[in-house]
Amino acid sequence: MTKALFSLQRENDFSKQTAAPALVLEMRRIHKRFPGVNALKDVSFTVSHGGVHGVIGENGAGKSTLMRVLSGAYIADEGEVVVDGKVVPSPTPDAMLRLGIAVIYQELAQAPHLTVAENIFLGRLTKTKLGTVDWPGVREGAREVLGRLGFDVSPEARIDQISVAQRQMVEIAKAIARDARIIVLDEPSAVLGDSELAHLFNIIRRLSREHGVSFIYITHRLKELFEICDDVTVMRDGEVVASTPIDSTNTGELIRHMVGRELKDVFPKRVEPRSEIRLRVSNLTRDGILDNISFDVRRGEILGVCGLAGSGRTEVLRAIAGADRIDAGSVEVDGKAVSIDTPQKGLAVGIGLLPEDRKTEGLFLDQSVGFNITVSKLGLVSWRGLIRPSSENSVVSRFIRQMRIKTPAAGTKVRTLSGGNQQKCGIARQLHAGNEILLVDEPTRGVDVAAKREIYDLLVELTATRGSSVVMVSSELPEILGLCHRILVMRQGCVAAILEGPGATEEQIMSHAVWH
Amino acid sequence: MEITARDVAPGSVAGISRRMRSWAQGIGLLWVLLILCGVAIYLSPSFLQTGNLLNVGRQVALFGIVSVGMTFVILTRGIDLSVGSIVGVTSVSAAMMLAAGVSIPIVVLAALAIGVLFGIFNGVGVVVLGMPPFIMTLGTLVMGRGIAMTIADGQPKSLGSAADGFHFLGGGFLLGIPVPIWIFVAIVAVAYFVLRHTAFGRQVYAVGSNGEAARLAGINVPRVLMSVYVISGLLSSLTALIFVSRLTVGEPTAGTNLELEAISIVVIGGTSLFGGEGGVVGTVIGAAIIALMANILNLLGISPFTQQIVKGAIILAAVGFEVMRHRKGR
Structure with missing residues (x-):
């Protein structure tokens, strides 16, 4: 008996380096590479039982990638995910869900035309003996979960008729109904107003203190971290640059960690x-x-x-x-x-705009380099609405030469060029238009x-x-x-x-x- | 100018210019056409008789004219389901005007105006109200047929004594070739020129390739869309005039299912339903392929019912090929 206990303890010691009691989640030395990008480099991250752990970092710092690894959407190239001290052998989305990990994305993945109750039980509606959906049971279940959480939302309301804040609540209720123990909130403050946010914070506090649910709270806003979090992790360029209890840091230090390069x-x-x-x-x-x-x-x-x-x-x-x-x-x-x-x-x-997303808003990918350059001001290469090929060709080849656009020919489809050369085509269009x-x-x-x-x-x-x-x-x-x-x-x-x-x-x- | 291998994505067609590629596609279609001709000659020596050839040519012209308009619409990533109904309305209207003794030039202008009005109607729905082209023109299709039936009281309208004077447009010959073929050739030439050599043509491709990019590039997208539906309507009512002239009667059911013929022709001709790719040369070949196919099946004595099965299969094959090519390109 003693021996068994001892070995169990040893195993526990082995599984956690930190002394914090009851770590519910540990991500160890996670690496994730995409072609050309090292999205996560040796990232380790822990969440304690009933704790709220804030994650902060600039755009592209790796926060979302890390959460996708956690939800099973991405498989890490290296490293392991440990839940309750046990390594998750195959971290598929399904497995992570069953382990009680729920990610609530900024863009809520809800069915807008279905009711609150249906969304809460989406994909696992209870059935009657006849195989039809047990609607009274579903509504009752939804009412019970919402009531337990103190959410003021009618189970019969349609998702597209309730506010964004209420939709967040529905997502949280859905997670709780699935017995989630770790809930990831991806920048909820981006879509919530101040009073709604205050309400969300109340919910987070109650769930974490009274029900032992842990939260990972991703945000851009430092103020929120100090309001709601117990710990904070700062990410930058795919790495964890700092991870500390919130009480032992301050705004200035966090900002320095975020940019520090x-x-x-x-x-x-x-x-x-x-x-x-x-x-x-x-x-x-x-x-x-x-x-x-x-x-x-x-x-x-x-x-x-x-x-x-x-x-x-x-x-x-x-x-x-x-x-x-x-x-x-x-x-x-x-x-x-x-x-x-x-x-x-x-x-x-x-005034010319070079749009943010050159592929969807900027370029005509399946048209030629020349087409893309002259399209804004065809009048400059035409005579009474007729395009003069000679003047168009000379204009286009001048831009290709001057801007060093690397393309086999003026007639090459823009889709096949590299990102930099595509962008040069977009800029050349602005210059051709004389903006x-x-x-x-x-x-x-x-x-x-x-x-x-x-x-x-x-x-x-x-x-x-x-x-x-x-x-x-x-x-x-x-x-x-x-x-x-x-x-x-x-x-x-x-x-x-x-x-x-x-x-x-x-x-x-x-x-x-x-x-x- | 230096070009390194690195700049060209592996497996892409970067080395071949757009023109060469569309040329290669055209050649592929031409092969299909030639093979069909060979099959037709082999099956029946009467294929080469002048009468049969002119028949095929007239067929190509009639469906081809509408398909040229459809090509413009599909190039902008739209669709015009109302062409057949426009033919119906124009047919009965023109026939009734002719029977009432209205002079031929005025009838022609009025008939073309009907097509333009329908085009504007479709354009307003798509541009101003933002309706999906499929739904907007579906509504026009149903309404248009109803209008034709109402005007004609469900009955074919005879031209009466005006029939002879109006015969030239659809039934006449010029230098031994039917007039509709001349009209078709002229329309194809103009359409080819417009799409290839004018700023407007370029804008049609731009809108179809990427509507948002076209808008941000300062193209008047509403005007372009409005224009293509007007062109499609105009060419539909022109087709109606040829129908009426040839048949000497205006039928409210004229042009039924013509939209399906036209869409098949355009798609078989290699114009992408995803917009921005293709052109009127392909449409001519597409029209010829469809007409030849029908001719061959007729020469073989295959029943019209079976012909429909074959035609449907060809459309599926053409679209399937197009979709697969598109997917590979992404």
């Missing part, structure tokens, strides 16, 4: 912008998305726009370019008020280092020699700091700060961008 890319020298104001945006508002945005951009200036995902940075560019409607506000170009409600009108005053106000959204995303450098050079050259104005959204802070004359930081659809580029630091930007 050196400026290693080389940027072309900044040239002073001219004094004339090219673009002035006043009180731009789009209900619920953009709130009273005002700024101006001078000739020859590169204005960086940064902020966390969902802060409205992309939406600002789209609103100015006429891609999305606006509810209030005005735009002036060279001192003249312009009304831009379609991209066509934006183009007419020289002098360029709104570029993540211009270097998915682009290799050499092409990145070429894009930087190009943007600087355009502003310095032609006096073009560039507004650049980027989630890569080093490139914002390296290129921009001024930096507009967004938070929650508002302008949080406008900083001078030279001298600004990542810490400074992040402290404006995060919620605290």
Whole structure:
């Protein structure tokens, strides 16, 4: 008996390095590689029984990948997942669900036309003897779970008729109905209002304290961590850079951990912008998305726009370019008020948008390089609506040469080019159209280092020699700091700060961008 | 300009230009057409008789004209199910106007105007109301047939004494070749030119390739969409005029199932239902393949019922091929 106990204890000692009592989950030395990216590097992560563990990090830090490994959606290349001290032999989605791990994603995976009760029991509706669904039983079960959790939602309400906060509650009820013991919340604050969030926090506290449910709470907002979490883990570039009880850290330290990297890319020298104001945006508002945005951009200036995902940075560019409607506000170009409600009108005053997702919004992937370059202003290569092949060919080959677009021919489909060369085609289209106000959204995303450098050079050259104005959204802070004359930081659809580029630091930007 | 192997994705067709690729596809279709001709000659020497050839040609022209309009619509990733009903409405309207003694030029203009109006109706539904083209034109198909039946009171409308004067358009000959074939050739030439050499044609491909990118690139997407439905409507009512002229009667049921014929022709001709790929040359060959196939089956004495089975199988094969090619490309 003693011996058995002893061996059990030994085994326990072996399975956990930390002394914390009752670890319900341990992820040990997880590695996950994708082609070209090392998404998770030697990540270890623990959750204690009834604890709330916050995870924070910039976009692309590896938070979501880690949670996908936890839910079984991804299989780790190395490392193991340990639940209740036992290694999970095959971590499939099904197995993780049965072990009581539930992930509640930001985009809720619910059936909008079904009722709350049906969603709670989705996929495992109880049956009657005849094989039909036992509807009274299902409703009763749903009512029981909702009541136990103190959720004020009718089991008969349809999902598309209840609020987002209530939908979050339904997801939590669904997890609890499945006896989940570890619930992952993926940025709930991105979709919830303040009072709804407060309510969610009450629920989290009660479930963790009274029912021993553990939570993993992913967020961008530091303030929430201090409000709800027991522990916090900071991720950066696929690695855990810090993991600590929340009481022994502070906001400044967390921000330093989140950004802490050196400026290693080389940027072309900044040239002073001219004094004339090219673009002035006043009180731009789009209900619920953009709130009273005002700024101006001078000739020859590169204005960086940064902020966390969902802060409205992309939406600002789209609103100015006429891609999305606006509810209030005005735009002036060279001192003249312009009304831009379609991209066509934006183009007419020289405003061009390089969209965030070049594959779905930017390029015609199955058309040729030439097609993609001239499509915005076919008038420049035509005569009375007829395209003149000779003038089109010479324009296209000039861009291919000048911008060093690596393509076998002008007639090659853009789909077959590398990311960097695709992006150059998109920029070439803007230049062909003669746009002098360029709104570029993540211009270097998915682009290799050499092409990145070429894009930087190009943007600087355009502003310095032609006096073009560039507004650049980027989630890569080093490139914002390296290129921009001024930096507009967004938070929650508002302008949080406008900083001078030279001298600004990542810490400074992040402290404006995060919620605290 | 330097090109390294690294820049070309393995297994892709990067080395072949778009033009060469569509040319290769065209050649593939041409082979099918030639083989069909060979089979037809082998099966029945009467295939090569002038009368039969002209018959096949007229068939190609009649279905081909509507299919050219359908090609424009499908290139924008849309569909126009209402073409047959537009033919029906135009047929009875034109016949009744002719019988009432309205002069031929005015009848022609009025008939074409009917097609344009239907096109605008479809365009408004798709562009302004944002209805899926399939549903919008399905509604027009059903309504249009009802309108034709109502106007004609369900009865075929004779042209009366105007029949002879109006015979030229559908039944006449020019240099020994039926007039509808000339009309078809002219329309194909114009459509080819528009799609290949004009800014508008380029925009049709842009909208079909990626509608959102087209909008963000400053293309007037609503105008392009509106135009293709108007073109399709216009060519449908032109087809109706040829029908009426040839048959000397305006039938409210004229053009029934024509939309299915036209879609089959366009798809067999290699225009992608996913938009942005294909063109009018393929449509001509598609129309010829369909007409030849019907001719061969007739020459073989195969019953019309069995013919339908064969035709359906060909459509499935063509679309299946297209879908598989598309999937491989992604």
